[in-house]
Amino acid sequence: MGLLDKLSGWLGLKKKEVNVLCLGLDNSGKTTIINQLKPANAQAQDIVPTIGFNIEKFKNSSLSFTVFDMSGQSRYRNLWEHYYKESHAIIFVIDSGDKLRMVVAKEELDTLLSHEDIRGRKMPVLFYANKMDLRDAVSSVKVSQMLCLENIRDKPWHICASNAIRGEGLQEGLDWLQEQIAQ
Amino acid sequence: MSESSGNGGKWLDAHYDPVAGLFTFSPCVDLADLSGDGESRLVVGDLGSGSTGMKLKVFRGTALLSESTLLDLPAGLVAFFMDLHEPRIPAVAVASGPCVYVYKNLRPYFKFTLPGLEVNSLEQDVWQQAREGQIDPLTLKEMLESIRKKADVPLSMRSLRFLSLETDDMDDFVQLHKQQPIRRQTVITCIGTLKKSTADDDGVSCLVIGTESSDVYVLDPEAFVILSKMSLPAAPTMMDVTGQFDVEFRITVACRDGNIYVLRRELDKPKYCIKLSSHPVGLVRVGKNVMVGCTDESLQGFTQKGKKLWRTVLAAPITTMAAMDLPTRGFQAVLVGLANCEVQLYRDKNLLSTIKTPDVVTSICFGRYGREDGTLIMTTKGGGLMVKILKRTAVFDDRDGAPGPPLAQSVRLNVPKKTKLYVDQTLRERENGLAMHRAFQMDLSRMRLTAAKAYVKALESSLAPVSSSISEPLKMNAVVQGLGPSFKLTLNVQNTAACRPATNLAISFLYDEGLYRMRNPYMRIPLLVPGLVYPVETSVECTSDKGISDIIKVFVLHEGRSCPLLTAHINMPVSEGEMLN
Numbered sequence: 001m002g003l004l005d006k007l008s009g010w011l012g013l014k015k016k017e018v019n020v021l022c023l024g025l026d027n028s029g030k031t032t033i034i035n036q037l038k039p040a041n042a043q044a045q046d047i048v049p050t051i052g053f054n055i056e057k058f059k060n061s062s063l064s065f066t067v068f069d070m071s072g073q074s075r076y077r078n079l080w081e082h083y084y085k086e087s088h089a090i091i092f093v094i095d096s097g098d099k100l101r102m103v104v105a106k107e108e109l110d111t112l113l114s115h116e117d118i119r120g121r122k123m124p125v126l127f128y129a130n131k132m133d134l135r136d137a138v139s140s141v142k143v144s145q146m147l148c149l150e151n152i153r154d155k156p157w158h159i160c161a162s163n164a165i166r167g168e169g170l171q172e173g174l175d176w177l178q179e180q181i182a183q
Numbered sequence: 184m185s186e187s188s189g190n191g192g193k194w195l196d197a198h199y200d201p202v203a204g205l206f207t208f209s210p211c212v213d214l215a216d217l218s219g220d221g222e223s224r225l226v227v228g229d230l231g232s233g234s235t236g237m238k239l240k241v242f243r244g245t246a247l248l249s250e251s252t253l254l255d256l257p258a259g260l261v262a263f264f265m266d267l268h269e270p271r272i273p274a275v276a277v278a279s280g281p282c283v284y285v286y287k288n289l290r291p292y293f294k295f296t297l298p299g300l301e302v303n304s305l306e307q308d309v310w311q312q313a314r315e316g317q318i319d320p321l322t323l324k325e326m327l328e329s330i331r332k333k334a335d336v337p338l339s340m341r342s343l344r345f346l347s348l349e350t351d352d353m354d355d356f357v358q359l360h361k362q363q364p365i366r367r368q369t370v371i372t373c374i375g376t377l378k379k380s381t382a383d384d385d386g387v388s389c390l391v392i393g394t395e396s397s398d399v400y401v402l403d404p405e406a407f408v409i410l411s412k413m414s415l416p417a418a419p420t421m422m423d424v425t426g427q428f429d430v431e432f433r434i435t436v437a438c439r440d441g442n443i444y445v446l447r448r449e450l451d452k453p454k455y456c457i458k459l460s461s462h463p464v465g466l467v468r469v470g471k472n473v474m475v476g477c478t479d480e481s482l483q484g485f486t487q488k489g490k491k492l493w494r495t496v497l498a499a500p501i502t503t504m505a506a507m508d509l510p511t512r513g514f515q516a517v518l519v520g521l522a523n524c525e526v527q528l529y530r531d532k533n534l535l536s537t538i539k540t541p542d543v544v545t546s547i548c549f550g551r552y553g554r555e556d557g558t559l560i561m562t563t564k565g566g567g568l569m570v571k572i573l574k575r576t577a578v579f580d581d582r583d584g585a586p587g588p589p590l591a592q593s594v595r596l597n598v599p600k601k602t603k604l605y606v607d608q609t610l611r612e613r614e615n616g617l618a619m620h621r622a623f624q625m626d627l628s629r630m631r632l633t634a635a636k637a638y639v640k641a642l643e644s645s646l647a648p649v650s651s652s653i654s655e656p657l658k659m660n661a662v663v664q665g666l667g668p669s670f671k672l673t674l675n676v677q678n679t680a681a682c683r684p685a686t687n688l689a690i691s692f693l694y695d696e697g698l699y700r701m702r703n704p705y706m707r708i709p710l711l712v713p714g715l716v717y718p719v720e721t722s723v724e725c726t727s728d729k730g731i732s733d734i735i736k737v738f739v740l741h742e743g744r745s746c747p748l749l750t751a752h753i754n755m756p757v758s759e760g761e762m763l764n
Contacts (some may be wrong), residue, residue: 103196136244
C-alpha cells in the first residue's frame with residue numbers, strides 16, 4: 001500500500017491533501033468565500049450564519065483541499081483552537097467595511113498567532129480583505145496596517161482584496177496559497 | 184495596546200472621536216436594530232449647545248448615519264416595539280417638553296402631548312376681566328401676584344411669564360395673549376419602557392413617562408392613550424421599569440425630594456419608599472436589587488422592597504451610571520462614570536475593574552452595537568464619542584476588595600472534644616473557686632514580699648548597678664569584649680545628678696584569682712561631670728584552660744567610705760581562645 005501510494009504520488013496521479021482552516025469574525029464572508037471556491041455545480045444559493053463549523057472539500061490542479069469553515073460568532077470562537085494542530089494553512093477573512101470591529105479581528109488574530117499549536121510552525125496565512133464592494137470599505141493596505149500584519153515575521157502571509165459575492169480576488173489568494181504549500 | 188490605556192486588559196479600543204460633537208447624557212442614549220438587519224445602531228438625542236442644535240443622531244459603526252432636528256431639548260429617549268409588524272423594527276420615542284415624539288424608520292410618526300393640568304379659576308377670572316378691558320395690566324399684575332401667594336393651584340406659564348416682565352412690555356403681552364384660553368402644561372422629566380404582555384425581547388412595549396407634576400403615566404403603544412396614571416410625592420428624575428403591564432410590574436423612581444419610590448401594578452400610590460441620606464444621581468437595577476449613586480460620592484444597594492444592603496464610598500463624584508448586562512455570560516454589573524475621568528465597574532459592592540478615560544464621561548450605554556454584544560459606548564464632556572468592546576476572553580474575578588474581617592477569621596477551628604480531665608478540672612474550679620482564688624492571692628502577696636525584701640537588701644548593700652543616693656547618684660554598665668583568653672572590660676560610668684559633679688571615686692574588682700588576672704584591680708575615677716558617660720577600660724586575662732567562667736564583681740567606691748556606692752556582677756564568657764589551643 002505504501003509503495004503504491006508513493007508511486008502514484010511521484011506520477012502526480014494522487015493529489016496532495018491539505019487541511020485549511022477558514023477563520024474570521026462573524027459576517028466577514030468566510031462561508032461565501034468557500035462557496036465561491038467550490039465547483040459551480042456544487043455551490044449553494046443561500047448563505048446562512050454558520051453554526052459550529054462546516055467541512056468542505058474541493059480540488060485544485062495539484063492539491064486537494066479540505067476546508068474547515070469555522071463559525072465566527074463569538075460563542076463559537078473557542079472551537080477554533082481545537083483544529084489548529086491538524087491544519088496546514090489558515091485563511092483569515094476580514095470584513096473591510098466593519099471598521100469598528102477591526103480591533104476585534106486583530107485581537108482574535110493575535111490570540112491565534114500566539115497559540116502554542118501555531119506559534120512555532122511556518123504555516124502560510126492568507127488574508128482576504130473582503131467586501132471590497134462596500135462604499136465605506138477600507139483598502140487592503142489599510143487593513144494590513146490596522147491588523148499590524150507587518151509584525152508577522154515567522155510565517156509567510158499574503159493579503160488580497162476580495163469581493164466574495166462576485167468571486168473577485170479569490171483565485172489570486174488561492175494561487176498564492178498553493179504556491180506556498182507546494183514549497 | 185489596550186493594556187497601556189488603563190483598561191485592565193479587558194476592553195478593546197474600537198473607536199474614539201474626541202470631536203464627535205455629541206453632547207448628551209445617559210437617558211438620551213439607546214441602542215436598537217433600527218433597520219432589522221441584525222446590526223444595532225446607536226441612537227442619541229444630542230442636546231447641542233443647550234438652546235440650539237438639538238438633534239436626533241443615529242450612528243452605524245464609526246459613522247454618523249443620519250441626523251434630524253429636534254424642536255426642544257430631549258429629556259429622554261427610548262427605542263421600543265410599538266406593533267407586531269414584520270420585519271421587527273423598533274420605533275424611537277423622544278421625550279421633550281410636554282410631548283413625546285415617536286419616530287418610525289427615522290421619520291416623524293406620531294406626537295403625543297400630555298393632558299393639560301387644572302387651571303386656577305381665580306386666574307381665569309382675572310384674565311377674563313383683562314380681555315374685556317375691565318382692568319389695566321398693572322392691576323392684573325397685582326391680582327396675579329396675590330393669587331400666586333395664596334392659591335393651592337399654581338399659576339400657568341403665561342401668568343408667570345407676565346409677572347416677570349418689565350412694566351413697558353406688559354401692555355403688548357396682554358394684547359398678544361389675552362384672546363387665547365389659559366392652559367397649564369407640565370413637562371416630561373424621564374421616560375422608560377414597559378413590556379405590554381410578554382417578556383420577549385421584541386415584545387410590544389408601553390411607554391412610561393414621569394412628569395414635573397409628580398405623575399407617572401403608562402401609555403398604550405398603539406393608540407397612545409393613557410393606560411394608567413400614578414402619582415408620586417415629588418417630581419421624578421430617574422426611573423427604572425421592570426415586568427409586564429398586563430401581569431405585574433414595578434417602577435422604581437428616584438424623585439427630587441431625595442427619596443426613591445417603588446410603584447406596583449394596581450396601586451396609584453408608591454408601595455415602598457427608600458429614604459436616602461443625599462440626593463440620587465444614578466439609578467440602576469441589577470437583577471432584583473437597585474443600585475443608587477448619590478451626591479455624597481457613595482454607591483448604595485437596596486432590595487426591591489427598600490431594604491439597604493450595602494454602601495460603598497467612591498473616589499470622586501458620580502457623573503453617570505448604567506447597567507452592564509451580558510445575558511450570554513450571565514454577567515450583570517453596574518458601570519459608574521466618575522468626575523476623575525474613570526469608569527468603574529461594580530458587581531454589588533465589589534469593584535471589578537476601572538477604565539481610565541481621556542475626558543469626563545457624561546453618558547454610558549452598554550449593549551449590542553453593530554454585531555458585537557459587549558459594546559460599551561460613552562460620550563464625554565467635551566463632546567467625544569468612545570466605543571470599547573469587551574474582549575471575548577475577559578474574565579472579571581469577584582474578589583472582595585472591601586476591607587473587613589479576613590477570610591481566615593470565618594474558618595472554623597478544629598476544636599477537640601472535651602476530655603474527662605477537662606470536665607473534672609472545670610468542676611473542681613467551679614466548686615473550689617473561692618479557695619483557689621485565695622491561695623493564688625496569698626502566693627502572689629508572698630512573692631511580692633520576697634521581691635521587695637530582695638530589692639531592699641540590694642539597695643542597702645549597694646548591690647545594684649544604679650546608685651540612687653542623693654549625694655552620688657550614679658549609673659554603670661559593663662561591656663566585655665573579646666574571645667579570650669584576654670578580654671577587654673569597659674565600664675561606662677555616668678553621673679546622673681542634675682548639676683553636681685561626683686569626685687573622689689574609685690573602682691575595685693573582686694574576682695577569683697585562680698581564674699583571672701587583672702592588670703589593675705583598683706582604679707581611680709576622675710571627676711564625673713553630670714550627664715556624660717565615662718568609659719573606664721581595663722583588661723582581664725583568663726588563666727585557666729578548663730573552659731570555665733566566673734563572675735567578676737565591680738564596686739564603685741567613695742574614698743573614705745567602706746560601703747560601696749554600687750555593685751555590678753559581670754558574667755564572664757568562657758574563654759574560647761584557651762579552648763582552641
